[in-house]
Amino acid sequence: MDARHSHRTRAHAERLTGGESLEQFEGAVLSGVNEGAHFLGLGWVRDAIRRIAGFDPFPGTLNVRLVDRDALPRWRELRRDAGLSLTPPDTHSCGGRLLPALVEGRIPAVVVIPEVTRYEDEVLEVVAPVRLRTVLGLRDGDRVRLEIATRHVVVGKPIPRVEGSEKVTGQARYAADVRLPDLLWGKVVRSPLPHARILRISAEKARALPGVRAILTADDLPPVLVGRRMLDMPLLARDRVRFVGEPVAAVAAETSDVAEEAVALIEVEYEDLPAVFDPLEALTAEAPILHRDAGAYEGAPKERPHPNVQSIQRHREGDPERGLRQAARVFEHTFRTPRAHQGYLEPRASVVRIDEAGRVQVWTCNKTPFRLKEQLARALELPSERIRINPVPIGGDFGGKGFSTDVPLAYHLARATGRPVKMVMGYTEELMAGCPRHPSIITLRTGVDAEGHIVARTARAIFDGGAYAAFKPRPNVDLHGGHQAGGVYRIPHFEAESVCVYTNSVPSGHARSPGEPQMIFAVESHTDMIAHELGIDPADFRRRNLVGDGERLATGHRLERVKARETLEAALEAGDWRAPRRPHVGRGLAMSHRFAGLGDARARLRLETDGTVRLITAIPDTGTGAHTVFRQIVAEVLEVPPDRVVVSVGDTDAFESDAGVGGSRVTRVAGHAVDRAARAMREALARGDRTLPLQTEARFSVNETGTVTSFCAQVAEVEVDPETGCVKVLRMVTAHDAGRVLNPIGHQGQIEGGLLQGLGLAMMEAMGAEDGRISTLSLGDYKLPVTKDAPPLTTVILEDSVGPGPFQAKAIGEMSISPVAAAIANAIFDACGVRLRDLPLTAEQVFFALQSRGGTR
């Protein structure tokens, strides 16, 4: 990228100028052999070179005989295995193989290996866009240096997105784009009250409206409860509503306008019940109880110290009480974070058709279709074979699209009318009744010894779970936040308690890196505050306490191949940590770590008669670039050009089960499944199995987190306007311990997108609410970062071969979001001495804090 672009990516540059997969060979120029030149005369070969190498080949080859006899065995190995296959269009021609190379370190070229050759195998034929003899002034016998790309010809390369063309042309069909004959539109009547008894629902006026085809209330539906893990939510409120926005009735009509009109005409009489909105208040003895016997719900955690507790999760290592008693100093701080929407731009949409065979055909933006099928089977009281989830791309997930949402209602409306039904939420409904990130109140208490080592920590996190726990998939309905309370530090005595609480608010759900941006904001602000209190540079304080190789995290989890220190140092260096600052400018630092996800995945490969390799995956396209990574893995293993690999998403009939998207699992888990299927196919081919189509299938499952994690360190530089409190982020640095990067475009895209979401959480994203009513009901009031908010960004990638994924990849999708808010909060403190403990870090907060201190320091 040019200098205008302040954003740069070191890894990109390194890759383009060469890298570890280039192997050096030296040869002597000779003339006479021209097998390759003949080969190059074939049109399809030239086309293939153009496609793979990206240049028009000069019609002639440079022949080079290897000079170093010791290199010959390696070269023979490469001749056999490496490179990209050139598969002929018909069976009469012979194929070959291409190896990308650099001549004399600068001229891009390929080494061509025709399948049938007459001459000695130590002669290489090199093809370039130019006549090499002329350009390099070579004569017979002259030495020439070749760098040949040997391993990972496809993996690690910036291969463009598989589905890019459908997306840029508008051809990609998302759930809301599904058009079916006789389609009806479904809409939901939502509760206007946070907690109330439903006395009466009268729908006569709505029913009389021309074009209305069905109106359903809880009385028309089976009394089932639904949820991703804990089943505590009715399809439509039965007798009682628990949050503003809860579905109370559903309408199907000929047009969305009529459905909307009908919704307004349905009269519901309520009787107010006392409500509770503050999670701390909800845990008091006098608090209204939301669910009479939540413990009886299926999937409910057993421990329930208060009826309004959704879940409680504890971690304990060592003896924290003793640790705190023995500490030289103890620090305690409390932090708060607000409710925030995932902000995907595709509001949730569901289409249901009951087909002639009585099967329920579903199109919906759900990232875990196989789990959805199981959820639906129970919710609809149907055998799961009767349900088929058809794949559609998902217009942004970020954790928010795992619940069945409107699908059961669309089904019941379809059943009642005998016609397919489409339900698309408006963004107001998304903000009112989506599944936002949990608001939190986090208190950290940390003991430090005389040398500045953290010796003990207790943490208590209260997460506002809202009216139902149904949107959370974790087995214990908890968030990840609790176990991150120790951060990236070695803390021998540790206790964390994290509690999700029922309140009369919109139910909270998962959002990119669930619970972690909240907790990391607290932990890394707290870390800075301690460092300042102790008079230690925040970077030094972290150096002193960072978890090391073979050491344990606060939770007791032992780590290996730890790169915390390197990641920190890389961020500090790129962020000019020690450079002088202008007035009102400050720098802040924050770190986090995260394990790659767990779960099971399946993949199927078919080598088709036309030579294409079709990958059938169960992973829906949520935009992360997973399918492109899968394509690369297949191309790499089978040594075929990537565009020969076609990726398609199987519907839920295609496989038995699959964990789907979430929790930084896809590359690691589904990637391995794809890798295994590809290796099985390679073995089959090696055995001589040539009956086409040839099919292989693999499953991969992992339930152990393992000992390798990924670290992230960020430096924020901000400028504070002391008159207004306005904070401008001047630049960000994000350093990642990334394992092997399989696709730099996609990888960088995940970093940049996550970072800007983190910036949104840090600076602006907060759903306002009054008495349980969300007051920011449009994207005009709930602001998401825009182009001008993306700060100059430096990304540092520390690549190595230690990740748990295929080709030693690590997870990246949930890495860059979590440290941002703390890095910025710490920078604000550095700039003007104001310490903010509540997100978002608004100008107003800074302003009043400065006022109460009487100006900047």
Place this chain on the structure above:
Amino acid sequence: MTLRIRLSVNGSAREVLIPSSRRLIDFLRDDLGLTGTKEGCGVGVCGACTVLLDGRMISSCLALAAFADGAEVTTVEGLADDERLHPVQQAFIEYGGAQCGICTPGQVVAAKALLDEVPNPTEGEIREWMLGNLCRCTGYYKIIESIQKAAGHARL
């Protein structure tokens, strides 16, 4: 009330009867099946529904179909020239400007409008022009890069 309107959509002339309350976005998506234009926020903020009305970009969620009477509408489906992608579309593929793809139609339409007016925009001009096209996946960096690359390509 039913209205008769005449308009051109992606170069083809049409004369249609629509309910007067039909929004342009619904007309495009539901009546013409041009579902490339997406509805995000529904209040003109996010830009997923960006189309060109007589060459100017607008939010089709805030326009009545009646506003397009006598006008020329260009949607994402009308950017590619036969099988050849518009340079902006090509660049969005190559440089990672598209991820989940839901904002992408709006992004490429807006970017095309930009390059039509300012063939060689600075990064600042790109950020200003694309201000109203929200993207939640990319963090905008690769969108900006894609547009720069497309501009470079268009120059060649």
Place this chain on the structure above:
Amino acid sequence: MHAFDYTAPESLASALAELEEAGDEGKVIAGGTALMILMMQRLVRPTRLISLRRLPGLGRIEVVDGGVRIGALATHRDVETSPLIRSRIPVLAETLSRVATLRIRNVATIGGCLAHADPNQDPPVTLLALDARVRIAGRQGERQVALDEFFVDYYQTALRPGEVVVAVDVAFPAPGNASAFHKFLPRTADDYATVAVAATVTLTPEGVCREARIGLGALGPTPLRARDAEAIVIGERLSDRLLAAASEAAIRVVDPIADPRGSAEYKRQMAGVFVRRALRGAWDRASREAA
């Protein structure tokens, strides 16, 4: 959306006739960016919608009597990019360029902006400082209203039933005059202002303020004039004390409401800061002009 009748008359006279006939049930629409949202929210449900989009000549931006007349149908973008506005009243072009996003500016009209009377919008703030006058047409003919008498309450104007805005007139700045517009956007660049302030200052060759006007946005039920603050600076030379006094006077007239863009108290405080900045900005420009 609800059903309604839609017409697009081709003359002002017939638009006004239709509007009169429709009475309470009728609404005029131009760009529609504000009205469409209210209709989609079901909060405004006219049974007749009269589009002004086909009215000829109502989008012109032209020189009239020592000033510029901006037709009601001129879009924000038309004004922002008009060479006439850019060269003669640059602060207006600058203000318009800060409104929402290009997509909205391509559609939203000046007449619509004034008639909608949202106190959070930017153009009225600068137009107030420029002492603009609104031209209004009704069946009885045209009349003119000074902009600071035009806004009545939240979303309410001096327009009588059956009337429409047809133009806004802005005089060319006198020698020694300059203006500045400040929009405070602590969240995103496409947001409504937390506060917006426009100031215009006319200086004598000696640097004494001869005339000053201050417009305030997002600070009350209507766009406001800070008249006391204006009175304080007139006859004075620029000083920190003067700016402080003016901004304190401005704070006394504001009555903001708390919303996601800031608490009422924060907006009050920011009104002070931005009155200071806008006055200083206008003053600096005016002195450069005079020099």
Place this chain on the structure above:
Amino acid sequence: MKLVQRSILAVERERLWDFLMDVPRVARCIPGVEAIEPAGENRYRGVLNVQIGPVRLALGGTVTLEEQDRNGWQAALRAEADDRGAGGGIRARMTARLAPAPTGIELVVETDLAVLGKIGEFGQPLIKKKADGLMQAFAVNVRAALGRAPSSRE
């Protein structure tokens, strides 16, 4: 949202109390109220018209006098009204207290107002401002109504 309106009226407490308990009469002191009629014991039906620029709401519903404590000089009423066209409404619980003040009787009206559905989406802050304005006008109108009455000492 909570609104508090205080005003001091130079009338006898009893008279003010009797006035306030006459719901149809007192309701007319709220600008925009039309056609209040009895609908059962301590219950009235009526319509409140509210205009905020182009938004015109006709909130039809009921007012119920829930508490009348003449000894404690305190009363409470509950209002529930909806606009079917918009698909939204308001819920309000108002308590009125009469307390002696140096220059008369202080009337304190505390309102807990909830704006529901589509109307609430229009913008809670603005509605709060409007409701506050309505309550201020109410106090002025009460004063005027009592002032017009022949036994006024004002």
